[in-house]
Amino acid sequence: xxxxxxxxxxxxxxxxxxxxxxxxxxxxxxxxxxxxxxxxxxxxxxxxxxxxxxxxxxxxxxxxxxxxxxxxxxxxxxxxxxxxxxxxxxxxxxxxxxxxxxxxxxxxxxxxxxxxxxxxxxxxxxxxxxxxxxxxxxxxxxxxxxxxxxxxxxxxxxxxxxxxxxxxxxxxxxxxxxxxxxxxxxxxxxxxxxxxxxxxxxxxxxxxxxxxxxxxxxxxxxxxxxxxxxxxxxxxxxxxxxxxxxxxxxxxxxxxxxxxxxxxxxxxxxxxxxxxxxxxxxxxxxxxxxxxxxxxxxxxxxxxxxxxxxxxxxxxxxxxxxxxxxxxxxxxxxxxxxxxxxxxxxxxxxxxxxxxxxxxxxxxxxxxxxxxxxxxxxxxxxxxxxxxxxxxxxxxxxxxxxxxxxxxxxxxxxxxxxxxxxxxxxxxxxxxxxxxxxxxxxxxxxxxxxxxxxxxxxxxxxxxxxxxxxxxxxxxxxxxxxxxxxxxxxxxxxxxxxxxxxxxxxxxxxxxxxxxxxxxxxxxxxxxxxxxxxxxxxxxxxxxxxxxxxxxxxxxxxxxxxxxxxxxxxxxxxxxxxxxxxxxxxxxxx
Numbered sequence: 251x252x253x254x255x256x257x258x259x260x261x262x263x264x265x266x267x268x269x270x271x272x273x274x275x276x277x278x279x280x281x282x283x284x285x286x287x288x289x290x291x292x293x294x295x296x297x298x299x300x301x302x303x304x305x306x307x308x309x310x311x312x313x314x315x316x317x318x319x320x321x322x323x324x325x326x327x328x329x330x331x332x333x334x335x336x337x338x339x340x341x342x343x344x345x346x347x348x349x350x351x352x353x354x355x356x357x358x359x360x361x362x363x364x365x366x367x368x369x370x371x372x373x374x375x376x377x378x379x380x381x382x383x384x385x386x387x388x389x390x391x392x393x394x395x396x397x398x399x400x401x402x403x404x405x406x407x408x409x410x411x412x413x414x415x416x417x418x419x420x421x422x423x424x425x426x427x428x429x430x431x432x433x434x435x436x437x438x439x440x441x442x443x444x445x446x447x448x449x450x451x452x453x454x455x456x457x458x459x460x461x462x463x464x465x466x467x468x469x470x471x472x473x474x475x476x477x478x479x480x481x482x483x484x485x486x487x488x489x490x491x492x493x494x495x496x497x498x499x500x501x502x503x504x505x506x507x508x509x510x511x512x513x514x515x516x517x518x519x520x521x522x523x524x525x526x527x528x529x530x531x532x533x534x535x536x537x538x539x540x541x542x543x544x545x546x547x548x549x550x551x552x553x554x555x556x557x558x559x560x561x562x563x564x565x566x567x568x569x570x571x572x573x574x575x576x577x578x579x580x581x582x583x584x585x586x587x588x589x590x591x592x593x594x595x596x597x598x599x600x601x602x603x604x605x606x607x608x609x610x611x612x613x614x615x616x617x618x619x620x621x622x623x624x625x626x627x628x629x630x631x632x633x634x635x636x637x638x639x640x641x642x643x644x645x646x647x648x649x650x651x652x653x654x655x656x657x658x659x660x661x662x663x664x665x666x667x668x669x670x671x672x673x674x675x676x677x678x679x680x681x682x683x684x685x686x687x688x689x690x691x692x693x694x695x696x697x698x699x700x701x702x703x704x705x706x707x708x709x710x711x712x713x714x715x716x717x718x719x720x721x722x723x724x725x726x727x728x729x730x731x732x733x734x735x736x737x738x739x740x741x742x743x744x745x746x747x748x749x750x751x752x753x754x755x756x757x758x759x760x761x762x763x764x765x766x767x768x769x770x771x772x773x774x775x776x777x778x779x780x781x782x783x784x785x786x787x788x789x790x791x792x793x794x795x796x797x798x799x800x801x802x803x804x805x806x807x808x809x810x811x812x813x814x815x816x817x818x819x820x821x822x823x824x825x826x827x828x829x830x831x832x833x834x835x836x837x838x839x840x
Contacts, residue, residue: 253488254487255279255281255485255487256434257279257281257283257458257483257485257486258282258461259282259314260285260461261463262460269461274322275321277499280328281433282318282331284333285460287335289565289804295308295335296398299336304337306340307335308333312341315348315418316348323354331420331421332423332429334420342360342690345418360411360419360421360690362690363686364401364403364685365398365400366401373684376684378681383561383743384798389564389676392566394568397566397567399563400422402423404424404425404428405431407687407699408424408429408431408433409432411690414689414691414692415691427451427455430454431526434488442528443705445555445709450531450548450551450553451494452526453515454496454548456515456517457486457514461483461484462482464514466481466504466506469509469510469513469736470737470819471736475505476503476505481498481504481505482498484497493550496546507546508540508546512538512790516749516792517749519749519794520745527556527560531553532552532554532713533787535711537550537789556702559682561677562680563676566674566676567671567674568672568674568807570641570672571672571809572633572642572668573633574646574664574666574667575628575630577627577662577663578590578627578628578660579615583613586657587629590629590657591631593656595607598645598648605635605636606632606633607632607633607634608809609630610809614628641669647666672807673804673807674804675803675806677743686698687701716759720759721760722756722757722760725830725831726829726831728827730826732823733837734757735751735757735761736823737749737819738819739818739820741815744803745797745801746796747796748797748818750794752792756833760830761791770782770795774822774825780798781798783795797818
């Protein structure tokens with residue numbers, strides 16, 4: 251059986267609309283898949299559904315399908331995407347209506363069972379505490395009403411829908427990888443305990459899920475990418491055993507290399523045992539081979555049986571927030587910031603007026619600057635409260651009233667504005683047997699999806715280790731860490747991860763021996779008081795650091811400037827360290 255070509259057409263809700271057409275027209279594919287959901291997206295869709303109950307899904311998917319559904323049906327290309335969001339049935343119905351208006355006979359199925367919002371009280375009465383994974387407190391301690399609660403479903407509902415003849419499978423909150431695992435498992439007829447094959451497909455799904463991030467987008471060594479004007483979206487050429495080749499359409503912009511694939515593998519992960527509802531994929535067993543010509547082979551992935559619990563994303567409204575930013579220029583920056591801060595707090599009635607207030611001075615100024623902007627720093631004041639009146643114009647107007655009565659050169663980056671509602675993310679788990687996973691076929695037939703039984707005998711994969719070898723030493727030079735090493739970072743709820751990789755085995759030996767948790771804290775001072783986990787992936791020549799609590803209570807709630815920790819890896823790469831000159835000599839010439 252030939253390779254199954256699975257392509258990605260979306261890495262997030264708001265990604266390039268033309269990607270679906272580009273991937274369909276750019277070359278041969280068997281499946282188009284897309285990821286439209288994130289923890290923050292679920293909150294956005296909740297707000298959309300509150301205004302229009304018939305929505306709650308990713309409307310951009312409909313626009314993409316309007317462009318390509320007819321040609322896809324003609325060519326036998328199937329489509330699987332999690333664009334159903336909070337209302338997969340509504341999305342499926344909207345897509346059927348759209349297809350009919352276009353004169354197309356599309357068989358549209360959908361998946362349901364992820365929505366646990368109405369089940370939370372019963373789950374708690376049954377003894378499931380729904381404890382916060384990072385904070386260790388039960389949901390009963392939450393003094394707020396959840397607005398969404400969605401369990402991450404696996405791939406077997408997708409398999410059932412495809413088995414029933416679906417052309418399009420609309421998914422709700424399945425895992426990002428499931429939209430790839432489902433088509434592969436269906437096509438190759440994998441059993442539920444084909445752990446290694448399933449794990450390989452999970453790795454493929456993880457690489458594809460963020461679209462052009464696997465083809466050179468956001469790549470640490472971006473100067474090596476031939477063009478980033480319109481990078482092609484990735485394709486996985488899947489084989490029966492779960493191995494695959496990552497590639498892109500010929501002639502499209504971007505780059506597929508060992509480095510770009512490694513970068514995406516390290517994105518938003520924690521420990522090497524990567525849990526999915528259907529299998530635990532061991533990222534420390536992945537083998538990469540750069541075949542050249544934008545082709546990287548991924549093989550050797552081992553899998554362990556699926557976890558007993560499924561992850562749940564709960565969101566609740568935390569209150570309201572507002573922010574104003576003072577600009578401070580030239581001399582006496584810190585004194586000006588103190589004056590602005592003390593004056594404003596006095597006018598507002600003190601810091602205790604709000605549930606939370608943060609004043610952050612960003613020293614982006616430099617002495618003897620060439621222009622006005624380069625001499626400017628910023629004081630960002632953020633307030634949060636459950637009472638919207640406190641943080642609305644009552645706050646921002648007080649900032650405005652200071653503009654003729656405070657430090658010299660005062661101005662703000664925006665006019666006074668109103669409050670914004672913010673959400674808070676609550677990650678937890680439930681036993682798989684508490685979830686009713688259902689595939690609804692294109693004919694409306696609802697088929698319950700059983701959970702994979704636990705194996706009779708435990709299956710454990712040993713972590714492979716790098717052979718002992720010398721750590722590069724000798725003469726060193728003071729240079730940025732990123733001269734030699736790449737990094738990619740992102741958010742995992744309230745946590746952040748930073749994956750750091752070397753481009754040679756010698757580089758990894760130095761990295762593993764040098765960059766421990768304490769050294770990481772020194773290089774990234776804002777993590778000094780936080781819990782940090784370090785994981786080794788010698789097969790990828792990489793380390794992964796998880797910084798617990800860096801993003802507070804999640805992306806929607808954090809007051810951090812970079813709410814999703816996207817730039818944290820680049821900050822780390824810019825820090826000066828003593829690098830062995832031997833490593834510098836090994837760097838590719840750009």
